[in-house]
Amino acid sequence: MKYGVNEQGYYGDFGGAYIPEMLYPNIEELRQQYLNILHDPGFKAEFDQLLKDYVGRPSPLYHAKRYSEKYGANIFFKREDLNHTGSHKINNAIGQILLAIRLGKKRIIAETGAGQHGVATATVCALKGIECVVYMGEVDMERQAPNVARMKMLGAKVVPATSGSKTLKDATNEAMRDWINNPVDTHYIIGSVVGPYPYPEMVAQFQSIISLEAKKQLKEQTGNELPDYVMACVGGGSNAMGMFYHFLDDESVKLMAVEAAGQGVDSGHSAATTFLGKEGVLHGSRTILMQTDDGQVVEPYSISAGLDYPGIGPQHAHLYKIKRAHYVNATDDEALKAGLLCCQLEGIIPAIETAHALAYLEKMQFKKDDNVVICISGRGDKDLNTYIKYFNF
Amino acid sequence: MNRLNKLFASGKSRLLSIYFTAGYPALNTTVAIAEALEKAGVDFLEIGFPYSDPVADGPTIQHSSQKALEKGMTLARLFEELKDIRKKVNIPILLMGYVNPMVQYGVERFCKKAADVGVDGIIVPDLPMYEYEQLYAKYFAENKLSNIFLVTPQTSEERIRKIDSLSNSFIYLLSSSSITGKNLQVSNAIEDYYKRVKDMHLDNPAIIGFGITGQETFNKACEYARGAIVGSAFVKFLGTENYLERMPEFIRSIRS
Numbered sequence: 001m002k003y004g005v006n007e008q009g010y011y012g013d014f015g016g017a018y019i020p021e022m023l024y025p026n027i028e029e030l031r032q033q034y035l036n037i038l039h040d041p042g043f044k045a046e047f048d049q050l051l052k053d054y055v056g057r058p059s060p061l062y063h064a065k066r067y068s069e070k071y072g073a074n075i076f077f078k079r080e081d082l083n084h085t086g087s088h089k090i091n092n093a094i095g096q097i098l099l100a101i102r103l104g105k106k107r108i109i110a111e112t113g114a115g116q117h118g119v120a121t122a123t124v125c126a127l128k129g130i131e132c133v134v135y136m137g138e139v140d141m142e143r144q145a146p147n148v149a150r151m152k153m154l155g156a157k158v159v160p161a162t163s164g165s166k167t168l169k170d171a172t173n174e175a176m177r178d179w180i181n182n183p184v185d186t187h188y189i190i191g192s193v194v195g196p197y198p199y200p201e202m203v204a205q206f207q208s209i210i211s212l213e214a215k216k217q218l219k220e221q222t223g224n225e226l227p228d229y230v231m232a233c234v235g236g237g238s239n240a241m242g243m244f245y246h247f248l249d250d251e252s253v254k255l256m257a258v259e260a261a262g263q264g265v266d267s268g269h270s271a272a273t274t275f276l277g278k279e280g281v282l283h284g285s286r287t288i289l290m291q292t293d294d295g296q297v298v299e300p301y302s303i304s305a306g307l308d309y310p311g312i313g314p315q316h317a318h319l320y321k322i323k324r325a326h327y328v329n330a331t332d333d334e335a336l337k338a339g340l341l342c343c344q345l346e347g348i349i350p351a352i353e354t355a356h357a358l359a360y361l362e363k364m365q366f367k368k369d370d371n372v373v374i375c376i377s378g379r380g381d382k383d384l385n386t387y388i389k390y391f392n393f
Numbered sequence: 394m395n396r397l398n399k400l401f402a403s404g405k406s407r408l409l410s411i412y413f414t415a416g417y418p419a420l421n422t423t424v425a426i427a428e429a430l431e432k433a434g435v436d437f438l439e440i441g442f443p444y445s446d447p448v449a450d451g452p453t454i455q456h457s458s459q460k461a462l463e464k465g466m467t468l469a470r471l472f473e474e475l476k477d478i479r480k481k482v483n484i485p486i487l488l489m490g491y492v493n494p495m496v497q498y499g500v501e502r503f504c505k506k507a508a509d510v511g512v513d514g515i516i517v518p519d520l521p522m523y524e525y526e527q528l529y530a531k532y533f534a535e536n537k538l539s540n541i542f543l544v545t546p547q548t549s550e551e552r553i554r555k556i557d558s559l560s561n562s563f564i565y566l567l568s569s570s571s572i573t574g575k576n577l578q579v580s581n582a583i584e585d586y587y588k589r590v591k592d593m594h595l596d597n598p599a600i601i602g603f604g605i606t607g608q609e610t611f612n613k614a615c616e617y618a619r620g621a622i623v624g625s626a627f628v629k630f631l632g633t634e635n636y637l638e639r640m641p642e643f644i645r646s647i648r649s
Binding site: 183 | 444445446447448449451455459462467468469491492493494495496497498518519520521523524542543544545547548549552567570571572575
């Protein structure tokens with residue numbers, strides 16, 4: 001693949017494995033084994049079966065007629081919100097739990113922002129009877145309380161991350177520290193296309209089912225497998241990478257990644273990484289991150305816990321730098337309004353993360369016949385409190 | 394030969410190194426702490442430059458880093474504090490920190506500046522060997538800075554040999570795979586690992602760090618290595634009153 005990873009784990013200038021020596025054996029084991037495991041027929045059969053019977057794939061590609069009318073193009077929703085556990089995160093969690101079992105691991109750790117990845121991880125651990133510890137920022141535990149309860153019901157231990165901004169970045173730090181302390185028996189299920197190589201590539205592959213299906217479904221529905229636009233929200237960037245993956249080499253397809261602008265890119269309360277960030281190293285890879293001139297990571301802000309992250313995956317950094325994908329942003333206000341519009345026009349309550357992608361439709365200039373696929377990465381049940389507070393329902 | 398090489402060439406054993414975070418407990422304390430440590434008999438120093446997201450560190454060093462950053466410590470400021478340190482401190486000095494602040498400062502510039510103020514070596518836990526060799530080794534060499542690699546109980550013999558070939562002062566042997574500041578119980582497994590590395594007869598001496606908190610852990614480390622490093626226990630001590638006056642007492646509690 002033209003935009004794929006090289007042997008050293010780099011996408012252009014970005015990627016690699018910037019990890020302390022304590023994690024080297026774990027990362028090396030993964031690097032050496034993950035491709036063999038992923039290509040093993042037994043693994044593939046179990047992965048496909050679980051995605052079908054347990055997750056409910058393929059997720060529908062829905063022609064959103066009222067949205068299409070409003071925005072003057074053919075708008076299709078890729079319905080990852082209909083997956084078991086309510087978001088695209090389950091695709092990767094299923095893949096990684098099967099991988100962890102084949103690596104002989106007895107204990108799973110994960111970080112989570114909005115709680116969707118934590119819930120997905122707790123779910124697959126329950127499914128396979130494996131101990132599960134999820135690190136979650138203290139601030140996020142409060143704003144995504146329903147997901148904390150769900151993880152606990154599923155048997156996971158939820159550990160608050162109390163350092164820094166007490167959000168996703170800090171939960172990731174704590175998960176890495178846990179892994180350093182428990183290198184032999186534990187597998188770390190990273191939830192996004194971030195972290196040291198091979199994580200960004202592995203997570204992208206597990207999420208690539210989104211674009212694989214979308215291509216086929218679009219062909220069935222329109223006669224053409226290639227849309228004009230593909231759109232998705234980006235925090236670390238896993239749903240976007242899954243949604244882009246099989247379109248990357250089709251240069252006619254315009255890829256739009258929507259970051260969280262928070263209260264506005266210039267407000268000092270934002271998570272618009274490509275707009276505000278510089279090249280550097282975060283959580284094990286060379287990427288673009290929000291930082292001070294002294295190289296200290298800046299605390300991001302977004303109303304959406306899943307996008308409240310100061311970096312992006314290294315492949316996104318590469319696609320941004322070479323301009324294969326366009327990185328734009330939407331504010332808290334724009335996202336919440338777009339979320340409500342989606343409820344009222346299509347009867348779908350989207351996650352606030354997803355609502356950022358929907359919000360950017362307002363700024364697009366489509367031609368009448370344009371086909372647009374937008375990833376509905378998750379459902380909004382977990383965000384009801386935020387919606388209720390904002391709109392005074 | 395830098396000061397580190399001279400120290401190891403001297404044949405001296407039971408070496409004691411101390412880590413502390415620059416800017417903790419306050420700005421402009423780095424040189425005074427370094428002087429007091431040299432007077433108390435410490436053999437070499439590791440001065441940490443703080444980072445917002447220190448994933449290899451436990452709560453004690455996380456806390457010191459956060460406090461230092463809140464007080465305004467930066468790399469530029471640290472080099473300013475260190476500019477005359479060689480008028481007062483003669484023992485080898487290493488800088489220790491994470492790769493991102495170095496990358497932002499510019500690694501070439503960082504190495505040059507470090508050498509200018511009299512630093513002898515650098516420890517960057519999250520700088521991988523591949524990137525070091527490809528991108529940065531030349532700047533270390535040009536400035537006669539030793540790069541220190543870590544080894545853990547899980548590091549393979551092949552990799553330890555590779556690390557040995559890339560090192561030119563000492564190898565930092567971690568007592569266990571853990572973040573900093575964990576209390577170490579010396580166990581048979583740890584002794585077996587110390588012995589396994591000792592029996593490899595590496596070119597570079599080993600210094601043991603992480604979990605060295607007192608005489609027992611220090612003495613055990615010295616049975617197998619040239620010395621040991623105390624970090625979190627000392628940073629904790631810096632959070633107490635009159636630490637400069639009580640420095641000799643602290644050092645005696647480790648190596649008597």
